[in-house]
Amino acid sequence: MNNILWIVRKQLHSTFRKRSSWIVYFGLPIAAILLSMLIYGSSSGGTLNVGVLNQDGDKTLTQDAIHFVEELNNVKITVEDQASMNKDIASGKLDSGLIFEDGFADSVRNGQPAHIRIVSAKGAEVTSYVKALLEGHIGNVASIGQATKNDADAFDAIYADYKKSSFKFDSESLEDTAKFKDMTYQTIGFLLMFLLFSAVNMSSLILKERENRTFLRLLSSPLSARGFVLGNVLVTFIIQVLQIVVTLLVLKYAIGIDSGVPFGEMLGTLLLFSLVAIALALLLTAFSKNSRGANAMQTLIITPTCLLAGCFFPAEIMPDTVQKISSFLPQHWLLDTITKLQDGQAIGSLGLNLAILVAFAAVFTLVAIFRFSRNNDVRQFI
Amino acid sequence: MNVLEIRNLSKKFGDFIAVDNMNLSVREGEIFGFLGANGAGKSTTINMISSLLRITKGEIRLLGKDIVKESKFTKMNIGIVPQDLAIYEEMTAYENVSFFAGLYGLRGALLKERTEEALEFVGLGDKHKALPKSFSGGMKRRLNIACAIAHHPKLIIMDEPTVGIDPQSRNYILNSVRKLNQMGCSVIYTSHYMEEVEEICTRIAIVDHGKIIAEGTKEQLKSIITDTKETWISVKNADRLDLDALKQISGVNSVRLEEQTVKIVSRGEINNLNWVIQVLIRDQVEISSVEEQAPNLETVFLTLTGRNLRD
Numbered sequence: 305m306n307n308i309l310w311i312v313r314k315q316l317h318s319t320f321r322k323r324s325s326w327i328v329y330f331g332l333p334i335a336a337i338l339l340s341m342l343i344y345g346s347s348s349g350g351t352l353n354v355g356v357l358n359q360d361g362d363k364t365l366t367q368d369a370i371h372f373v374e375e376l377n378n379v380k381i382t383v384e385d386q387a388s389m390n391k392d393i394a395s396g397k398l399d400s401g402l403i404f405e406d407g408f409a410d411s412v413r414n415g416q417p418a419h420i421r422i423v424s425a426k427g428a429e430v431t432s433y434v435k436a437l438l439e440g441h442i443g444n445v446a447s448i449g450q451a452t453k454n455d456a457d458a459f460d461a462i463y464a465d466y467k468k469s470s471f472k473f474d475s476e477s478l479e480d481t482a483k484f485k486d487m488t489y490q491t492i493g494f495l496l497m498f499l500l501f502s503a504v505n506m507s508s509l510i511l512k513e514r515e516n517r518t519f520l521r522l523l524s525s526p527l528s529a530r531g532f533v534l535g536n537v538l539v540t541f542i543i544q545v546l547q548i549v550v551t552l553l554v555l556k557y558a559i560g561i562d563s564g565v566p567f568g569e570m571l572g573t574l575l576l577f578s579l580v581a582i583a584l585a586l587l588l589t590a591f592s593k594n595s596r597g598a599n600a601m602q603t604l605i606i607t608p609t610c611l612l613a614g615c616f617f618p619a620e621i622m623p624d625t626v627q628k629i630s631s632f633l634p635q636h637w638l639l640d641t642i643t644k645l646q647d648g649q650a651i652g653s654l655g656l657n658l659a660i661l662v663a664f665a666a667v668f669t670l671v672a673i674f675r676f677s678r679n680n681d682v683r684q685f686i
Numbered sequence: 687m688n689v690l691e692i693r694n695l696s697k698k699f700g701d702f703i704a705v706d707n708m709n710l711s712v713r714e715g716e717i718f719g720f721l722g723a724n725g726a727g728k729s730t731t732i733n734m735i736s737s738l739l740r741i742t743k744g745e746i747r748l749l750g751k752d753i754v755k756e757s758k759f760t761k762m763n764i765g766i767v768p769q770d771l772a773i774y775e776e777m778t779a780y781e782n783v784s785f786f787a788g789l790y791g792l793r794g795a796l797l798k799e800r801t802e803e804a805l806e807f808v809g810l811g812d813k814h815k816a817l818p819k820s821f822s823g824g825m826k827r828r829l830n831i832a833c834a835i836a837h838h839p840k841l842i843i844m845d846e847p848t849v850g851i852d853p854q855s856r857n858y859i860l861n862s863v864r865k866l867n868q869m870g871c872s873v874i875y876t877s878h879y880m881e882e883v884e885e886i887c888t889r890i891a892i893v894d895h896g897k898i899i900a901e902g903t904k905e906q907l908k909s910i911i912t913d914t915k916e917t918w919i920s921v922k923n924a925d926r927l928d929l930d931a932l933k934q935i936s937g938v939n940s941v942r943l944e945e946q947t948v949k950i951v952s953r954g955e956i957n958n959l960n961w962v963i964q965v966l967i968r969d970q971v972e973i974s975s976v977e978e979q980a981p982n983l984e985t986v987f988l989t990l991t992g993r994n995l996r997d
Binding site: 314517526 | 776
C-alpha cells in the first residue's frame with residue numbers, strides 16, 4: 305500500500321508541476337462553462353423588446369393600452385412605423401410587435417375588442433406574456449363598454465373611476481431556471497468529454513512508462529504490476545474529483561448558475577461516471593500496444609461517442625436512430641440522469657440509470673483485468 | 687556462501703525453449719560475468735532472476751530464499767541496472783534516485799542520505815538538481831546505476847551498463863563496479879565488450895542456446911582451449927579473400943574477417959600456416975603482418991559457441 309501511495313505522490317507531483325496540466329485539467333472545464341454561457345446566455349436577456357405601431361391615433365383608450373404595456377415589468381417598448389417594425393422584428397432587434405389598428409379604441413368602447421394584433425418571429429415564447437396581460441386589461445375596459453351599452457358619458461365616468469381605483473399590485477420576478485439548466489447540461493456535456501480525455505491520458509502515461517523502460521525498473525522493485533496500475537487509477541480518480549469539484553464550484557459560486565441539482569447528488573453522479581471513464585482507460589491500456597495506439601483509439605472513441613450521446617447539443621434534436629444508438633453509450637445515461645434530476649426526480653428513482661453506469665464500469669474493468677491476466681510475461685502486464 | 691543459486695531453470699515461450707535446464711551459482715562477493723550472444727538466453731535468465739518473467743520450470747534462490755515464494759525479500763535485495771536507460775527525463779537526478787529508492791521503503795532522513803550517497807557514488811553529487819536531458823550519455827548511464835543502488839542491494843545485476851558511452855564514463859563505471867564489490871555487493875555483469883568482462887569479472891559463465899556451456903575463472907576458461915591457437919593475418923585487399931577456402935584447410939576450426947584482419951582459429955598441434963599463406967597468395971591477397979595470439983576470452987567464446995559475442 306505504501307508503494308501505491310508513493311506512486312500516487314510521484315504522479316501527482318509530476319502532473320501538477322507542468323503548467324499545461326493545470327490548463328488541461330481545470331482551464332478547459334472552466335472554458336467550457338464560459339462557452340455554455342456564451343451559447344445560452346445570449347438567448348434571453350430577461351427583457352422583452354416590444355415595438356408599438358399605433359394606427360388608431362391619439363384616442364385615450366389606445367394611449368392607455370400602450371401605457372399599460374409600457375408599465376409592465378421587463379418590457380421595453382419602442383414606437384415604430386410599419387416598415388421599421390418589420391425590419392426590426394426580422395433582424396431580432398424586437399421580440400414582438402404590437403399593432404393597434406384603426407378602430408381599436410372604438411371596438412373596446414363597444415365591448416367587442418378588435419383591431420389589435422401582436423406579431424413576432426420568435427413565437428409564443430415571447431408574445432404570451434404581453435398578450436395575456438394586455439388581454440386582461442382590454443377585457444376589463446371592454447366589460448365597462450358592454451355594461452354601459454353605447455352610453456358614452458356613463459362609460460367615461462366608470463372608466464375614469466376604474467383608472468383612479470387603487471389596486472394593490474405585488475410583482476415578483478421568478479428566475480428563469482430553464483436557461484441555467486441548459487447551461488448546466490452543456491457544461492456537464494463538455495465536462496464528460498474532458499473526464500474521458502483525462503482518464504485516457506492515464507493509458508498513455510502507463511504505456512509510455514513501458515516504452516521508456518521505467519516500467520521494468522518499477523516492476524523489479526517491491527511494487528507489483530497491479531499496484532502500479534492501481535496507483536495510476538488512484539491518481540486519475542483524484543484528478544477527476546478535483547476537476548469535477550472545481551467545475552461545479554465555479555459554475556455555482558463564481559458564475560452563479562444553479563444547476564437545479566443538489567451539489568452532493570451532482571458530485572456523486574459525476575464521480576460514478578469518472579469510474580466509467582477510468583474503466584474505459586484500463587480497457588484501452590489492455591488493448592493498446594503503445595501510447596500512439598492508445599491516443600489513436602481515444603480520438604476514435606471519445607469525440608464521436610460524445611457527439612452521439614448529446615454532450616455537445618441536446619440528444620432530442622438528433623434523429624431517432626442516433627438517439628437509439630446513444631442508449632449504448634455511458635455518456636447518454638449520465639446526461640439522462642442529470643436531466644431527470646433537474647426535472648425534480650429523486651436520485652432514488654433513478655436506480656436503473658445508475659445501475660447502467662455501474663455496469664459499464666464493471667464490464668470495462670473485468671474485460672481489462674481478463675486481458676491483463678492472460679499475459680504470462682510480467683513485463684507485458686500492461 | 688552462494689548469493690544466487692539457479693537450479694534446473696527452464697523458460698519456454700510457446701514451443702521455443704529460451705532457457706534450458708540451467709544450473710548456476712553466484713558466490714558472495716564476486717563479480718560474475720554472464721556472456722552470451724544475442725538470443726542465447728542471457729536476458730531471459732536475468733529477467734527471471736529479477737521477477738520480471740515467470741519461471742516455467744526449476745527454481746532460483748537468492749540468499750537461500752525462493753524468489754517466487756519470497757518475492758518481496760528478493761526484490762528488496764536485488765538492484766537492476768537495465769541495458770536501456772530507465773530514468774525519468776522530466777525529473778531531476780535527485781528526484782529520480784529518491785523516487786526509485788522510495789519504492790524500497792526508504793523514507794525521510796534515510797531516503798535523503800541514501801539518495802545523496804548514491805549520487806555521490808556515481809559522481810553526480812553536484813548535478814543532483816539537473817534534469818537528465820541535460821546529461822551526456824555517460825552521465826545518464828551513471829544515473830541509471832545510482833537508481834539501482836540507493837537501497838543497498840546484496841546483488842546487483844548490470845545488463846550492458848557501458849553501451850554507447852565515452853571511455854572516461856566507461857572507466858568510471860567499471861571502477862564503480864569494483865567499488866560496489868569491495869563494499870560487499872555481489873554483481874552479475876553482462877557485456878558485449880569482452881575486455882571489460884576479462885578486466886573485472888572474477889568468474890564467468892558462457893551461455894548458448896539457453897544452456898551454460900562453460901563456467902569458471904578466466905584462467906579456467908582459457909585452459910579449455912589450450913589445444914587451439916589463433917592466428918591474425920593483416921591484409922591490404924581483403925575483398926579478394928576466399929574465406930571458404932581457408933575454412934577447408936586442415937586443422938582450421940574457424941575463420942573470421944574483422945576489417946582488414948583475418949582471424950583463424952586452428953587446432954594447436956597442426957602447423958597449417960604454410961597452407962593458409964598459399965591460399966592468400968593464390969587469391970593475390972597482399973599480406974601486411976602475421977601474428978599468433980595467446981588465447982583470450984574472445985577466442986574461448988568463439989571456440990565454444992562458434993560465433994562472435996556481437997553476433
